[in-house]
Amino acid sequence: MDSLSEAVLSGASADELLSAPVPSEYEAAHLRVTDVEMFAGETDKDVRRSLRVGPVAMPELAPDEVLVAVMASSINYNTVWSAMFEPLPTFEFLARLGRKGGFDKRHDQPYHVVGSDAAGVVVRTGTGVRRWKAGDHVVMSCVSSDAEEPATHADGMLGAGQRIWGYETNFGALAHYAVVRATQLLPKPAHLTWEESASSMLCAGTSYRMLVGEHGARIKQGDVVLIWGAAGGLGAFAVQLVRNAGGIAVGVVSSPEKAALVRELGCDVVIDRSEIGLGDATTAVEAGKRLGRVIRREVGEDPHVAFDYIGRATFGISVFVVRRGGTVVTCGSSTGYQHEFDNRYLWMNLKRIIGSHAANYQEQSECNRLFALGKLVPALSSVYPLAEVGDAARLVQQNRHTGKVGVLCMAPKEGLGVTDPETRERIGERHLNPLRPVL
Incomplete structure (x- = not known):
């Protein structure tokens, strides 16, 4: 040494x-x-x-x-x-x-x-x-x-x-x-x-910009937020940020073991992705209908925001499932960058797609402060x-x-x-x- x-x-x-x-x-x-x-x-x-x-x-x-x-x-x-x-x-x-x-x-x-x-x-x-x-x-x-x-x-x-x-x-x-x-x-x-x-910092700062920062979805109290991959690095911080903001976190995970861990983080509703039946762009609307039924059964309404870093496998569902005037905020694409979706559900329902990437220095500093205060873990x-x-x-x-x-x-x-x-x-x-x- x-x-x-x-x-x-x-x-x-x-x-x-x-x-x-x-x-x-x-x-x-x-x-x-x-x-x-x-x-x-x-x-x-x-x-x-x-x-x-x-x-x-x-x-x-x-x-x-x-x-x-x-x-x-x-x-x-x-x-x-x-x-x-x-x-x-x-x-x-x-x-x-x-x-x-x-x-x-x-x-x-x-x-x-x-x-x-x-x-x-x-x-x-x-x-x-x-x-x-x-x-x-x-x-x-x-x-x-x-x-x-x-x-x-x-x-x-x-x-x-x-x-x-x-x-x-x-x-x-x-x-x-x-x-x-x-x-x-x-x-x-x-x-x-x-x-x-x-x-x-990378995942927490990215999630902060996507959900809280002025360049992202700007979630507020009571917002229903769909979080794909809620047990992953980005998803785990998204759950905490939604909880801190007074929102309702709806997390999608891939196993019962991950579901238990996400509940430990404070996720309000946890959905096993096998309930949705992910497919490809041609089946996104049907999968979105299944997901929408589950979310409405649990919280009584459609999500305001979809937090999507999964990409190709989920993006068409995200666009479909958010409510009229809702927002899909996206970064990365762990399942592929080429996203396909039915644009009718975007334009006719006045939805928005926000592209997000990492976080600027001020957003990183604000996020780091939440760790220092114990508001994020x-x-x-x-x-x-x-x-x-x-x-x-x-x-x-x-x-x-x-x-x-x-x-x-x-x-x-x-x-x-x-x-x-x-x-x-x-x-x-x-x-x-x-x-x-x-x-």
Whole structure:
């Protein structure tokens, strides 16, 4: 272990961290450009084969960047996409970024360090960073945006230079160190562990923008919200946000076991998707009628909002089932990007579709504040060491997980990083970890 890592793990002071040299290389989960064609002609693109853990070169810091010792990270579906080299290899993103020149050229490497969620300790800051210093405990937003681009100051997600860190950029989260822009950092909630904090921001921030933020559905008290994949990372936070807003959460899950966990999160109505009978675009209206009957039986009315990140398999149903004037808010598409729906049910019933992507810095900050207040809790279900990151990603790839799957990076074990034990005790261990097995 390098001396800087030893200093971090010993809780060293800022001066001690700054006096320890930055290593020339570090351990990271990464993909290799030479493996891009490894799944050609195969149906099971097993990410355990493409995700490698080993040393990579330490990049130079740009003036607006921060080097963070990553204590923990987590798996998001973009890591699965990256490791499958779908819908296209991420090395194309890195090459495009590298062509901009300057510090962006660093990202174009024959390896890609992946991962878009992390919590850790600041160990170095660029010459232009003002608000962060060595020793700060932080969580990281997945959104890397260009502060010199005008559109960014209206909404960080509108800038053409906005990229998802660790997916469209290099030097991501599933590693012992990560390079991020200073405008990606937020203070770590002091009562949470490293792995709890590291499992939250991408999915929680995305769900916040979709449902609560001014660019999303803007849910209100009493709204009935249909949440597809309510036991997944995005869905688990959507359930909590609807509950906090005084709405009625209607979650769709894939098994009785997941149904029990979603009820633990506070979901008002839980529906097994086998009751609906998902098919394709030609059967969406019939499936929507079945789903609508179940929802009306349970809550007496149609949903105001459909929260849909599933995509191809569910989108036509979402458009059909929301009430007249209702809203479908969508991001991602885990079952496919090509969505089909009967437009008559959209235009004649004055419904809306809102496209949403991640969350801007202010939305991320507001969401992080909810964690700090204990109004949102992590959706962590299991934790793997960095050496087993392929197994963790495979779990998500096969949809055998609930909530979020954490990864310990530099942290030697679970349960570390809490600096406010009083708040943690007040909230309660079980409440903070509703998706984890009861020990």
